[in-house]
Amino acid sequence: MFNTKHILGAALTATLLSITPVQAEEVIKLATTTSTENSGLLKELLPTFEAQSGYKVQVIATGTGKALALGRQGDVDLVMTHAPAAEAKFVEEGYGSEPRGIMENDFVVLGPKNDPAKIKGSASAEEAFGKIAAAGVPFISRGDDSGTHKKELKIWQAANVKPEFKGYTSVGQGMGKTLLMTNELQGYTLTDRGTYIAYKGKLDLDVDFEGGATLANPYQVILINSAKYPNLNHKGAKALSDWLISAEGQKMINDFKVQGEQLFKATYRQ
């Protein structure tokens, strides 16, 4: 009866019990997009929240698609993403709850300095995209199901262009890597302004098109449905969400600057 297996089992249980963190309650897992992480916004905001609340926030930065998938699987306590349609579905299907718009930034179309497709001065993002497709110059797409990628596909759809033209390059990478590839291939790409500013010094590219309603980029923070996953840190997630829409959180978002430029505009409306 009293064989090695039992002893090993007992030892293992004891070890596991002894290393189980006492403060498991106090970790909040946040799945978010590479843009909030790469730009340094979270590094600016989270320490203040942590100091005030006593929670510790662990950030998992990926594309919006993966962030929502993590939420669906109950692997994180809350998500912060920027793809309104996918987020609406996430809430409708009962995985997410209490979506709150906390801030926005905007997208820009980057391209070579000599603008071979002549998109400068286009009336809309759709028109600019149409010109790029017609010229057959390289367009580098993230192709990774991220919020930015979803936005790009929407613009192609609105421009009535199938993104299959010669020069369309789908790379399946994060924003930073995609910018470097666009620079190497001297093509066009759609990027959020934050990542662009962070990489500006490394790029031989210009903002060839910006502005217009199409390129607005709203961010939401969404809690995970406690009925579906009762064992998550819902209290911590709620505390973080509340702090992000508090006067202080919103002010910190507005005050956050990279290389002297404000990246995000706080947008929470009661």
Place this chain on the structure above:
Amino acid sequence: MSQSWFELIQQALGLLFSLDKDLWSIIWVSFGVSLAALLITLIPSMLLGFVLAFKQFPGRHFVLNLVQTLQSIPTVVIGLLVYLLLTRMGPLGDLRWLFTQQGMILGQMLICAPVLIAMSQAAFTSADKRAWETALTLGASLPRAILMVSGELRGPLLLAVIAAFSRIVTEVGCSMMVGGNIEYVTRNIPTAIALETSKGDFAQAIALGLVLLFLAIIMNFALGNLRGKNQVRSH
């Protein structure tokens, strides 16, 4: 998980057998690039392995140590090296090979050459030198004599080829950096698996994983057979 394991495997097999265009394009890129890299490096590497085994020359030890060391360098480091060579600012920037299959082939050549050289050198070292000397005294030309010795060592040399191929067909670091994972162009099995997993779409990743698994099984059987034959022959 929003899907059960069983459903995922079913979907994966469905993709494989329905000849899904995207999936087979990825497999095609993987094998095309890796086979090209292997075929280009094969003969020069084996010749170098042969020279290292059969000839004494100054610096031979240094070359041997270098090759051994190169074998254990992580593929991302090779990727970084090739990236720096091929980037616009780099010495080979004018080739415009970054994010193309040519660039990937170059990277994979650097990864598989050390394996081929080191393993073929080991094989040739184990060869019976007398056969080689006899062939030369009987007036066989140099290439013929080399071919003859290589024929004797079919097994261990094939082992080197399989080891080198499996190293490059499964490496992700260099392919991702130098190839850039471009759909239908430089997206191969390992980079596609990395991408699909990061998107949370597991079916295609599993299908591709199955392809690699199948390849590994075939290669292992081939190796097992070779080893078996070699042992039988040496008695």
